[in-house]
Amino acid sequence: MRRLLIAALAATALATAAPALAAPASDAPVAHIACTSAKIGGQSKCIARGQYCARAHKRNYKRYGFSCSKRDNRGRYHLT
Numbered sequence: 001m002r003r004l005l006i007a008a009l010a011a012t013a014l015a016t017a018a019p020a021l022a023a024p025a026s027d028a029p030v031a032h033i034a035c036t037s038a039k040i041g042g043q044s045k046c047i048a049r050g051q052y053c054a055r056a057h058k059r060n061y062k063r064y065g066f067s068c069s070k071r072d073n074r075g076r077y078h079l080t
Contacts, residue, residue, distance in 0.1 A: 038064045053079045 035046035040060045047053075053061060053068035055077055061068045070078045 036064050036066075047079060049079050051079050053077050 035048040038045055038047045038060070040047065040057050041054070047061070047064065047066060049066070053066075055068055058068050061079060066079045068077050068079060070080045072078060
């Protein structure tokens with residue numbers, strides 16, 4: 001009786017875990033709503049407020065409505 005119960009629990013656990021392990025249907029990149037798709041320094045990136053930025057690409061960030069001006073206590077710049 002005990003083996004039957006354990007086998008039933010194991011089968012239930014495997015049946016519920018299978019959909020979580022399934023691969024996505026397409027290989028297309030997924031864009032997040034919170035970021036803006038941009039071309040910075042010749043590379044496609046998803047940029048958002050608070051992310052690290054490079055002062056050398058200041059003009060590119062401005063094109064997408066961001067500013068690379070906020071400096072943290074470590075001296076790194078962030079998008080605002």
